[in-house]
Amino acid sequence: MSSNATISETGRVEAFSDGVFAIAITLLVLEVKIPTLGAVPLGLQLARQWPQYVSFVVAFMFIGIMWINHHRMFTHIKRSDTVLMLLNLLLLLGVTALPFPTAVLAAHLGQVDQRTAILLFNGTCGFIAIAFNVLWRYGVSKRGHLLGAGVDLESAQKISRQYAFGPLLYIVCFALAYINVLASLALNAGLACFFALPPQVAVRHHREG
Amino acid sequence: MSSNATISETGRVEAFSDGVFAIAITLLVLEVKIPTLGAVPLGLQLARQWPQYVSFVVAFMFIGIMWINHHRMFTHIKRSDTVLMLLNLLLLLGVTALPFPTAVLAAHLGQVDQRTAILLFNGTCGFIAIAFNVLWRYGVSKRGHLLGAGVDLESAQKISRQYAFGPLLYIVCFALAYINVLASLALNAGLACFFALPPQVAVRHHREG
Amino acid sequence: MSSNATISETGRVEAFSDGVFAIAITLLVLEVKIPTLGAVPLGLQLARQWPQYVSFVVAFMFIGIMWINHHRMFTHIKRSDTVLMLLNLLLLLGVTALPFPTAVLAAHLGQVDQRTAILLFNGTCGFIAIAFNVLWRYGVSKRGHLLGAGVDLESAQKISRQYAFGPLLYIVCFALAYINVLASLALNAGLACFFALPPQVAVRHHREG
Amino acid sequence: MSSNATISETGRVEAFSDGVFAIAITLLVLEVKIPTLGAVPLGLQLARQWPQYVSFVVAFMFIGIMWINHHRMFTHIKRSDTVLMLLNLLLLLGVTALPFPTAVLAAHLGQVDQRTAILLFNGTCGFIAIAFNVLWRYGVSKRGHLLGAGVDLESAQKISRQYAFGPLLYIVCFALAYINVLASLALNAGLACFFALPPQVAVRHHREG
Numbered sequence: 001m002s003s004n005a006t007i008s009e010t011g012r013v014e015a016f017s018d019g020v021f022a023i024a025i026t027l028l029v030l031e032v033k034i035p036t037l038g039a040v041p042l043g044l045q046l047a048r049q050w051p052q053y054v055s056f057v058v059a060f061m062f063i064g065i066m067w068i069n070h071h072r073m074f075t076h077i078k079r080s081d082t083v084l085m086l087l088n089l090l091l092l093l094g095v096t097a098l099p100f101p102t103a104v105l106a107a108h109l110g111q112v113d114q115r116t117a118i119l120l121f122n123g124t125c126g127f128i129a130i131a132f133n134v135l136w137r138y139g140v141s142k143r144g145h146l147l148g149a150g151v152d153l154e155s156a157q158k159i160s161r162q163y164a165f166g167p168l169l170y171i172v173c174f175a176l177a178y179i180n181v182l183a184s185l186a187l188n189a190g191l192a193c194f195f196a197l198p199p200q201v202a203v204r205h206h207r208e209g
Numbered sequence: 210m211s212s213n214a215t216i217s218e219t220g221r222v223e224a225f226s227d228g229v230f231a232i233a234i235t236l237l238v239l240e241v242k243i244p245t246l247g248a249v250p251l252g253l254q255l256a257r258q259w260p261q262y263v264s265f266v267v268a269f270m271f272i273g274i275m276w277i278n279h280h281r282m283f284t285h286i287k288r289s290d291t292v293l294m295l296l297n298l299l300l301l302l303g304v305t306a307l308p309f310p311t312a313v314l315a316a317h318l319g320q321v322d323q324r325t326a327i328l329l330f331n332g333t334c335g336f337i338a339i340a341f342n343v344l345w346r347y348g349v350s351k352r353g354h355l356l357g358a359g360v361d362l363e364s365a366q367k368i369s370r371q372y373a374f375g376p377l378l379y380i381v382c383f384a385l386a387y388i389n390v391l392a393s394l395a396l397n398a399g400l401a402c403f404f405a406l407p408p409q410v411a412v413r414h415h416r417e418g
Numbered sequence: 419m420s421s422n423a424t425i426s427e428t429g430r431v432e433a434f435s436d437g438v439f440a441i442a443i444t445l446l447v448l449e450v451k452i453p454t455l456g457a458v459p460l461g462l463q464l465a466r467q468w469p470q471y472v473s474f475v476v477a478f479m480f481i482g483i484m485w486i487n488h489h490r491m492f493t494h495i496k497r498s499d500t501v502l503m504l505l506n507l508l509l510l511l512g513v514t515a516l517p518f519p520t521a522v523l524a525a526h527l528g529q530v531d532q533r534t535a536i537l538l539f540n541g542t543c544g545f546i547a548i549a550f551n552v553l554w555r556y557g558v559s560k561r562g563h564l565l566g567a568g569v570d571l572e573s574a575q576k577i578s579r580q581y582a583f584g585p586l587l588y589i590v591c592f593a594l595a596y597i598n599v600l601a602s603l604a605l606n607a608g609l610a611c612f613f614a615l616p617p618q619v620a621v622r623h624h625r626e627g
Numbered sequence: 628m629s630s631n632a633t634i635s636e637t638g639r640v641e642a643f644s645d646g647v648f649a650i651a652i653t654l655l656v657l658e659v660k661i662p663t664l665g666a667v668p669l670g671l672q673l674a675r676q677w678p679q680y681v682s683f684v685v686a687f688m689f690i691g692i693m694w695i696n697h698h699r700m701f702t703h704i705k706r707s708d709t710v711l712m713l714l715n716l717l718l719l720l721g722v723t724a725l726p727f728p729t730a731v732l733a734a735h736l737g738q739v740d741q742r743t744a745i746l747l748f749n750g751t752c753g754f755i756a757i758a759f760n761v762l763w764r765y766g767v768s769k770r771g772h773l774l775g776a777g778v779d780l781e782s783a784q785k786i787s788r789q790y791a792f793g794p795l796l797y798i799v800c801f802a803l804a805y806i807n808v809l810a811s812l813a814l815n816a817g818l819a820c821f822f823a824l825p826p827q828v829a830v831r832h833h834r835e836g
Contacts (some may be wrong), residue, residue: 012223012280014430019231022437023650026445026514027235031243034449034521042522042531046538060514064507068500071430082277082407089273096235096269103243104251113251120255198500221641221698228649232441236653240661291695291825298691305653305687312661313669322669329673432639440646444654444723452658452730460731460740464747478723482716486709489639616709 010080013088020092021067024099028059031103051109055121058185059102061192062125063095069132069195076156077139078148087135094128114181122174122188129166136163158199166195219289222297229301230276233308237268240312260318264330267398268311271334272304274405278341281407285365286348287357296344303337323390331383331397338375345372367408375404428498431506438510439485442517446477449521469527473539476603477520479610480543481513487550487613494574495557496566505553512546532599540592540606547584554581576617584613637707640715647719648694651726655686658730678736682748685816686729689752690722692823696759699825703783704766705775714762721755741808749801749815756793763790785826793822 032052035045070091077084101121108117139146140156147156169191177184241261244254279300286293310330317326348355349365356365378400386393450470453463488509495502519539526535557564558574565574587609595602659679662672697718704711728748735744766773767783774783796818804811 012227012283015224015433016227016231016276016280018430018434019228019437019646020235022434023232023235023441025510026438026441027239029514029518030239030445030448032518034518034525037525037529037531042526042534046522046534056515057511060511061507064510067434068503068507071434071503074430082405085277085280086405089270089277092234092273093266093269096238097265100238100241100243104255107243107246108251111246113246116251116255196500196504221645221701224642225645225649225694225698228437228646229653232650232653236657239657291823294695294698295823298688298695301652301691302684302687305656306683309656309659309661313673316661316664317669320664322664325669325673433642436639436643437646440643441650443719444647444650447723447727448654448657450727452727452734455734455738455740460735460743464731464743474724475720478720479716482719485643486712486716489643489712492639614709614713 010074010078013080013085014074017070017088017092018067020095021063021070024095025060025063025067027099028056028063028102031099031106032056052106054185055102055106055109058189058192059098059105059121061189063098065192065196066095066128066132072159072198073132073136073139076148076152076159077146079146081142081146084135084138084142084146087131087138091128091131091135094124094131098124098128100124109181109185115177118177118181118184119174122170122177122184125188125191126167126170126174129163129170132166133163136160155199162195162199166191169194219283219287222289222294223283226279226297226301227276229304230272230279233304234269234272234276236308237265237272237311240308240315241265261315263394264311264315264318267394267401268307268314268330270398270401272307274401275304275337275341278404282341282345282348282368285357285361285368286355288355290351290355293344293347293351293355296340296347300337300340300344303333303340307333307337318390318394324386327386327390327393328383331379331386331393334397334400335376335379335383338372338379342372342375345369364408371404371408375400378403428492428496431498431503432492435488435506435510436485438513439481439488442513443478443481443485445517446474446481446520449517449524450474470524472603473520473524473527476607476610477516477523477539479607481516483610483614484513484546484550490577490616491550491554491557494566494570494577495564497564499560499564502553502556502560502564505549505556509546509549509553512542512549516542516546518542527599527603533595536595536599536602537592540588540595540602543606543609544585544588544592547581547588551581551584554578573617580613580617584609587612637701637705640707640712641701644697644715644719645694647723648690648697651722652687652690652694654726655683655690655729658726658733659683679733681812682729682733682736685812685819686725686732686748688816688819690725692819693722693755693759696822699786700759700763700766703775703779703786704773706773708769708773711762711765711769711773714758714765718755718758718762721751721758725751725755736808736812742804745804745808745811746801749797749804749811752815752818753794753797753801756790756797760790760793763787782826789822789826793818796821 033049035042035049038045080088101117101124105114105117105121108114136159140160170188173184173187173191176187242258244251244258247254289297310326310333314323314326314330317323345368349369379397382393382396382400385396451467453460453467456463498506519535519542523532523535523539526532554577558578588606591602591605591609594605660676662669662676665672707715728744728751732741732744732748735741763786767787797815800811800814800818803814
């Protein structure tokens with residue numbers, strides 16, 4: 001069958017994605033600059049580099065928690081086709097790009113152009129959040145084909161609801177940068193924590209809140 | 210048996226290849242330069258770097274779609290021998306090399322030597338397309354040994370036909386660079402999209418077109 | 419069930435962690451500087467770089483042996499939940515950060531600010547040792563949920579006892595840097611060897627010693 | 628049982644090693660320098676960089692073929708203990724270090740200090756060949772514990788005989804550098820080809836030769 005020939009297990013999609021997430025998260029540290037020998041004591045040089053550590057930790061949290069979500073998504077999606085692999089590549093495009101806005105942020109946080117840097121960083125996070133939604137909705141729409149046989153549909157709907165907030169919240173985060181750069185960065189970190197919560201807890205918390 | 214002793218499952222060949230593809234695709238972003246603090250506003254510096262983003266996205270698409278094809282190929286090839294592993298290494302040689310022509314392209318696109326840069330990039334893509342054909346034809350020629358028991362031969366032949374276009378199309382792409390550099394780059398991106406299609410669709414489209 | 423929906427196999431957690439450990443350990447070599455062409459003979463330039471080789475080997479041993487311990491831990495932990503994944507990310511945060519203190523150490527060992535550099539390196543190792551304890555204790559505390567069915571509890575307790583020494587020993591290591599920097603580095607390497615031993619041997623040796 | 632508690636499957640040892648081999652082989656390209664914009668035409672700059680391409684290809688072949696051998700070894704070794712994991716780390720230490728001598732060779736080949744560079748490169752290859760022998764001999768010596776149940780002992784002995792040549796041949800290669808640097812590099816590439824052959828063929832060829 002023509003359509004079956006293009007459907008396969010998700011094992012290698014997950015392995016390839018794990019590799020990309022693992023490398024992107026590990027490359028972040030290369031953007032932390034090594035202080036050189038010089039007149040300024042090393043301890044002081046290290047302390048002055050705080051924007052680099054903040055950028056590293058926020059980007060690490062973001063990628064790490066996106067990985068947890070990718071893992072969670074693929075406990076439901078059990079088969080892949082060409083479109084799913086292409087949408088997954090779109091998501092990974094955002095993930096592999098992230099070390100770039102992180103490095104721009106690390107270099108410009110606390111400097112005159114920090115607003116541009118945080119807009120670029122938030123914009124990339126927003127792109128990833130949109131790609132997550134598109135990938136997930138495609139997987140869910142092909143329920144009979146791509147979701148696992150024993151899939152818990154209620155639990156899948158809770159994921160849909162949690163993800164739907166993502167792009168909206170990153171637009172807020174983007175807009176907030178025009179008012180206060182550090183508040184925008186803090187909200188970005190907070191959003192990562194929100195997406196770290198399992199969908200049950202996150203959605204319940206939102207309804208009660 | 211001497212010949213059996215050198216035949217094994219493809220699990221680790223796929224895992225190693227997944228690793229190489231994942232790292233090569235993630236290293237591409239290291240070639241996007243971080244704008245420095247200076248007199249030129251950050252936003253303007255970022256905008257002027259467009260050739261780096263174009264190169265990054267085209268190379269990302271190329272490697273990503275080559276990975277999809279590698280994955281597709283190994284749903285048919287189920288066992289590996291020493292020759293298959295060496296031909297796979299030849300393919301991976303091209304994939305690991307790609308960040309270099311990508312960086313050369315990013316540095317020279319829109320500059321005086323852009324033709325040389327695109328020729329190097331297209332040449333590397335062509336090398337990878339040839340390696341793909343050699344690997345696939347070797348796997349198919351050892352039908353009884355390396356292909357899976359329940360392999361769909363018609364589907365395998367469709368892959369053979371789609372791959373056979375690859376080197377020819379990249380020669381066109383190479384030649385086009387002498388007429389128009391951006392058209393050559395656009396065709397290269399278009400070829401990636403062609404190879405992203407499952408062979409059924411791609412071959413049918415070609416016949417009807 | 420709400421709680422079951424968030425519990426899954428550890429396969430991808432291990433695959434992602436393997437990736438991060440493998441990349442972090444391989445990136446260490448990028449901090450070894452390539453001697454340039456010049457008046458000083460290459461052999462002499464290579465010899466003068468001894469602090470970079472020492473830092474590389476100590477950090478390689480540390481990450482390699484942390485990987486062995488992670489592997490050992492996950493022969494007992496068979497299921498993961500969100501908290502376990504977050505605690506594992508905390509551990510990986512330390513592991514991915516390590517190339518930075520390693521590079522700082524490589525640049526400053528034998529120089530005026532070497533004490534600051536070794537304190538940063540030992541501090542990161544201590545952070546990782548603490549994260550290991552927190553992760554392991556959480557896994558053990560969820561005995562019925564996360565540990566494997568046929569888990570050897572005595573063997574798990576031996577691991578608990580061995581890990582508990584970790585943070586204490588790294589504090590000693592940290593303090594020793596105020597007296598002698600090279601002794602502190604040697605103790606750090608010695609601690610890696612201690613954690614390389616299987617818990618049975620390590621704990622027995624400690625009791626007899 | 629105390630001794631059983633430290634014996635486990637080799638799945639994660641192979642996955643971690645695959646990761647390290649894949650990253651080391653992909654990092655090699657970072658040592659190929661990107662020609663800058665300038666008075667010298669790009670094509671000429673690219674042509675002058677031939678020592679970097681030679682170094683890249685030789686190191687790629689070496690790591691790729693070491694991976695094939697690692698894969699071959701672990702079709703026989705089916706269980707791992709702490710000593711095997713530490714000996715495997717020793718082997719990986721050599722593999723992760725290789726991008727450094729490769730970069731030194733790329734920078735100095737064809738220059739005044741090329742002999743020192745090739746000695747460093749050959750020395751690292753020799754270290755890896757010795758580590759391979761130690762790892763393999765340990766695995767074989769623990770026949771009942773670590774080798775698979777249905778292991779083909781004759782085939783294992785052929786591997787032992789082929790590996791035993793390794794360190795000797797790299798000493799020849801090392802010594803040859805004092806006579807002719809390019810001949811030494813060519814022999815190094817030839818040795819990689821020798822180890823790419825399955826042991827049956829390699830040993831038979833040696834006997835007949």
